[in-house]
Amino acid sequence: MKPSSLIICRCEEVTIEQLEQAYQTGSCTSRQLKMKTRASMGACQGRVCRQLLEAWVHDKKPDSPRDAELLSYRPPIRPVTFGQLAKDES
Amino acid sequence: MKSKRQQSDLIIVGAGPAGLAAAAAAAENGLSVTIIDEFPEPGGRMLGQFHEERGHWWVGKRIADELIEKNRAQGVLIRCGVSVYGMLKVDDMWEVSTSHGTMLAPRVLLATGAAEIPMPANGWTLPGVMSIGAAQVMTNVHYVKPGKRGIIVGVNVLAMAIARELSVSGVSLASIVLPPSGPFAGKAALPKENLQLLMSLSHLAPSPILRFGGKIANALGLAGIVSSLFPRSGIKLWDIPLKLRTKVVSINGTDRVESVTLADVNGQGEIIAGSEREEAVDFVALAGGLYPLAELASIAGCPFIYTPELGGHLPLHSERMKTPVEGLYVAGNITGVESALVAMAQGQLAATSICSDAGIFGHNGESKVAAAIEEVHRVRASALIQFHPGIPEARRKIYRMWQETFGAGV
Numbered sequence: 026m027k028p029s030s031l032i033i034c035r036c037e038e039v040t041i042e043q044l045e046q047a048y049q050t051g052s053c054t055s056r057q058l059k060m061k062t063r064a065s066m067g068a069c070q071g072r073v074c075r076q077l078l079e080a081w082v083h084d085k086k087p088d089s090p091r092d093a094e095l096l097s098y099r100p101p102i103r104p105v106t107f108g109q110l111a112k113d114e115s
Numbered sequence: 116m117k118s119k120r121q122q123s124d125l126i127i128v129g130a131g132p133a134g135l136a137a138a139a140a141a142a143e144n145g146l147s148v149t150i151i152d153e154f155p156e157p158g159g160r161m162l163g164q165f166h167e168e169r170g171h172w173w174v175g176k177r178i179a180d181e182l183i184e185k186n187r188a189q190g191v192l193i194r195c196g197v198s199v200y201g202m203l204k205v206d207d208m209w210e211v212s213t214s215h216g217t218m219l220a221p222r223v224l225l226a227t228g229a230a231e232i233p234m235p236a237n238g239w240t241l242p243g244v245m246s247i248g249a250a251q252v253m254t255n256v257h258y259v260k261p262g263k264r265g266i267i268v269g270v271n272v273l274a275m276a277i278a279r280e281l282s283v284s285g286v287s288l289a290s291i292v293l294p295p296s297g298p299f300a301g302k303a304a305l306p307k308e309n310l311q312l313l314m315s316l317s318h319l320a321p322s323p324i325l326r327f328g329g330k331i332a333n334a335l336g337l338a339g340i341v342s343s344l345f346p347r348s349g350i351k352l353w354d355i356p357l358k359l360r361t362k363v364v365s366i367n368g369t370d371r372v373e374s375v376t377l378a379d380v381n382g383q384g385e386i387i388a389g390s391e392r393e394e395a396v397d398f399v400a401l402a403g404g405l406y407p408l409a410e411l412a413s414i415a416g417c418p419f420i421y422t423p424e425l426g427g428h429l430p431l432h433s434e435r436m437k438t439p440v441e442g443l444y445v446a447g448n449i450t451g452v453e454s455a456l457v458a459m460a461q462g463q464l465a466a467t468s469i470c471s472d473a474g475i476f477g478h479n480g481e482s483k484v485a486a487a488i489e490e491v492h493r494v495r496a497s498a499l500i501q502f503h504p505g506i507p508e509a510r511r512k513i514y515r516m517w518q519e520t521f522g523a524g525v
Contacts, residue, residue, distance in 0.1 A: 080299050
């Protein structure tokens with residue numbers, strides 16, 4: 026197995042190769058890479074790969090800022106059904 | 116029409132050491148408290164933790180049981196198997212959205228703990244590969260062996276502590292080896308850096324080589340030399356071979372883990388050609404370390420600071436565990452990765468701070484908070500397991516930043 030085919034986002038099955046391609050075509054921050062490749066946008070909402078994505082970008086550009094805002098969190102932060110969403114309404 | 120929604124004085128998210136300690140203390144002072152946790156039973160990661168400390172065993176589950184009993188006696192409502200997926204401040208009330216409906220409270224304490232950082236390697240998506248924490252939960256919480264014979268990839272405090280637990284529980288471990296080099300492991304893939312880490316842990320190590328060797332080499336700054344002298348076959352840590360000059364190249368198998376490919380490395384972490392070999396294992400535990408789990412602080416609008424010594428991005432907070440967001444408090448590993456004992460002391464402190472802000476202590480609030488802060492310092496200084504040598508200084512930096520930003524008296 027080539028290192029580039031290593032999956033880093035398991036939910037969306039994004040490989041290092043895909044991050045590399047996105048980076049080469051101008052997605053340079055963790056946020057841009059997320060938008061382009063869907064890394065950290067899957068069912069776990071980045072709980073597993075967020076750190077990896079950040080580490081990868083930082084390795085590419087060591088002086089890039091460590092900004093928590095780049096990979097933002099939005100509710101719902103856990104998978105939730107429509108039934109659960111509607112639970113308060115009767 | 117809205118159905119009747121449950122209201123308390125304080126909602127605590129997380130029923131681990133920090134959350135349980137805070138709940139008991141807050142309820143003792145008269146607050147109505149609800150704890151929410153997504154795991155089916157309370158206790159957090161204490162449920163699977165145990166280690167030998169100065170001649171006796173520290174058993175997390177026992178501590179958790181005592182705290183849970185205390186909470187029940189104080190009338191704390193513990194709701195397990197409930198996930199929080201959002202929170203929003205409406206007027207002076209937090210609306211906490213959960214999988215079981217909305218709950219209300221003027222104050223919320225986030226004690227959500229930490230999550231694991233994965234350590235990706237070729238083949239890490241095969242069944243049988245898990246995080247070291249998952250191996251711990253399977254073995255010590257559910258009493259299911261993760262496999263017949265496994266290997267741990269990654270050398271850090273968490274890996275060493277859990278390796279010991281697994282071995283005591285009768286799980287067979289082939290060895291502890293270094294992770295593959297690259298952006299994800301960084302310095303964790305280098306023999307010298309790992310030896311430096313072990314030296315800072317040498318008071319914990321049972322092996323005389325590590326104990327005396329660690330102290331001497333540390334004093335002389337000899338990590339580089341010692342790492343090149345470190346035996347290739349590894350040394351036994353308890354009964355597990357710790358191999359600081361061996362790394363994993365890939366995890367192999369068709370439908371599940373069948374083996375790992377290992378290789379020897381030189382002092383720079385480069386693979387020595389021809390040293391690759393296969394080792395048969397049926398599970399692999401990846402140890403990448405921990406980071407503060409702070410999603411809720413983020414959606415509640417709390418600013419973050421980056422502090423590598425404490426595990427990365429964490430919510431800005433004062434020494435009394437307050438965030439800049441009115442009515443939002445933090446305690447435990449969400450404020451930085453440390454041991455369960457520190458988390459419990461932080462939970463006590465957060466509860467004291469919350470009760471003081473609620474006006475329960477009258478004029479005595481400040482002195483009670485100061486005493487609780489002192490207690491956190493005391494516990495931190497006496498903690499046997501230090502996750503990072505720079506913790507006290509990193510904490511001082513955060514509190515200084517808070518002072519500069521928000522001034523005194525907040």
